[in-house]
Amino acid sequence: MDEQPRLMHSHTGVGMAGHPGLPQHLQEGTGGADGDGRKQDIGDILQQIMTITDQSLDEAQARKHALNCHRMKPALFNVLCEIKEKTVLSIRGAQEEEPPDPQLMRLDNMLLAEGVSGPEKGGGSAAAAAAAAASGGVGADNSAEHSDYRAKLSQIRQIYHTELEKYEQACNEFTTHVMNLLREQSRTRPISPKEIERMVSIIHRKFSSIQMQLKQSTCEAVMILRSRFLDARRKRRNFNKQATEILNEYFYSHLSNPYPSEEAKEELAKKCAITVAQVSNWFGNKRIRYKKNIGKFQEEANMYAARTAVNAANASSHGSQANSPSTPNSAGSAGSFNMSNSGDLFMSVQSLNGDSYQGAQVGANVQSQANGGWPDAPTPSSVTSPTEGPGSVHSDTSN
DNA sequence: CCTAATGATTATAG
DNA sequence: CTATAATCATTAGG
Numbered sequence: 001m002d003e004q005p006r007l008m009h010s011h012t013g014v015g016m017a018g019h020p021g022l023p024q025h026l027q028e029g030t031g032g033a034d035g036d037g038r039k040q041d042i043g044d045i046l047q048q049i050m051t052i053t054d055q056s057l058d059e060a061q062a063r064k065h066a067l068n069c070h071r072m073k074p075a076l077f078n079v080l081c082e083i084k085e086k087t088v089l090s091i092r093g094a095q096e097e098e099p100p101d102p103q104l105m106r107l108d109n110m111l112l113a114e115g116v117s118g119p120e121k122g123g124g125s126a127a128a129a130a131a132a133a134a135s136g137g138v139g140a141d142n143s144a145e146h147s148d149y150r151a152k153l154s155q156i157r158q159i160y161h162t163e164l165e166k167y168e169q170a171c172n173e174f175t176t177h178v179m180n181l182l183r184e185q186s187r188t189r190p191i192s193p194k195e196i197e198r199m200v201s202i203i204h205r206k207f208s209s210i211q212m213q214l215k216q217s218t219c220e221a222v223m224i225l226r227s228r229f230l231d232a233r234r235k236r237r238n239f240n241k242q243a244t245e246i247l248n249e250y251f252y253s254h255l256s257n258p259y260p261s262e263e264a265k266e267e268l269a270k271k272c273a274i275t276v277a278q279v280s281n282w283f284g285n286k287r288i289r290y291k292k293n294i295g296k297f298q299e300e301a302n303m304y305a306a307r308t309a310v311n312a313a314n315a316s317s318h319g320s321q322a323n324s325p326s327t328p329n330s331a332g333s334a335g336s337f338n339m340s341n342s343g344d345l346f347m348s349v350q351s352l353n354g355d356s357y358q359g360a361q362v363g364a365n366v367q368s369q370a371n372g373g374w375p376d377a378p379t380p381s382s383v384t385s386p387t388e389g390p391g392s393v394h395s396d397t398s399n
Numbered sequence: 400c401c402t403a404a405t406g407a408t409t410a411t412a413g
Numbered sequence: 414c415t416a417t418a419a420t421c422a423t424t425a426g427g
Contacts, residue, residue, distance in 0.1 A: 236406050239405090289405090
């Protein structure tokens with residue numbers, strides 16, 4: 001029976017301040033001092049409490065009832081409550097206030113921004129729009145791409161909300177259960193309302209930490225979804241043959257200054273069914289890759305030069321039709337520069353007639369080589385070509 | 400599976 | 414903001 005000393009110790013240690021009299025009584029009572037009945041009673045009661053587990057259930061029940069009905073019970077109960085209160089406060093009074101978890105706030109903000117935890121549909125579309133804007137400013141048109149994304153996002157949102165609801169419900173259930181239990185027990189155990197409150201807040205903390213995990217995994221899912229659907233690199237599609245033809249045609253007919261103006265880009269974009277940004281990308285890639293390894297592109301360059309030349313020749317000789325082969329209506333809008341350029345390219349091709357193809361390629365390349373790899377000052381709108389051989393590229397489109 | 404081609408993005412500079 | 418250069422990530426072909 002070493003419980004007794006411990007109990008006594010806790011009394012002397014904690015209870016002193018509030019009720020200095022009680023421990024003394026206890027000590028005197030157990031020590032068998034003068035026969036004050038009340039002290040003796042208290043000593044007996046405590047003794048009974050200490051040994052209550054040793055007794056049979058019936059006996060214990062009877063004793064419990066006896067204790068319950070004891071005239072000292074309410075006072076003792078209050079005292080015990082106070083002691084517990086003070087003990088608990090001294091133990092964890094310091095860590096009572098929790099700072100608003102920055103991690104949780106971060107997650108909340110992100111979920112709100114992604115439209116998972118916000119209002120029903122507005123949030124989703126807003127997030128999608130924002131994502132679209134972030135992904136390259138294309139926006140609007142590629143809704144086919146985003147519908148899938150939105151579907152997945154709303155799926156995530158649904159799961160998130162049902163889970164959240166489930167947690168909340170469980171939390172409430174558990175809380176009421178515990179509260180009822182504690183209230184029930186407060187009849188026989190020293191439990192103060194404050195303690196119940198504290199227990200409830202502990203439960204809430206536990207559940208909110210679970211919720212945080214849910215939020216975290218939801219965030220991760222959204223991030224994965226984003227990187228899957230909105231990182232266009234993952235959805236890269238090669239342009240179709242025709243688009244590549246059109247772009248290459250423009251590129252090689254403007255080899256001396258392959259910087260399409262904004263208008264030209266729009267034109268090309270429309271013809272290729274791609275965006276202006278994609279046109280810009282294409283030309284950026286093409287320029288750098290061409291310059292980096294001209295040899296690799298010579299064949300291609302020659303081909304397009306020849307084709308353009310043929311088109312031009314046909315156009316010039318037969319009048320206005322004849323661009324049928326593979327670039328049906330390329331002349332429609334690009335006619336102007338095709339015509340203007342046709343001169344020099346045609347010349348070069350013509351002059352090669354006697355030479356091998358290699359010679360022809362070199363000839364075609366001389367142009368760009370002469371420029372030393374395009375004007376250092378990229379002035380896209382102006383089509384002035386510094387060292388132009390035969391016909392000037394710029395020359396008016398005079399039919 | 401490996402590799403070249405290719406569209407897109409990033410970093411940097413003017 | 415645009416161009417370049419480097420790099421990433423995917424696609425297509427062997």
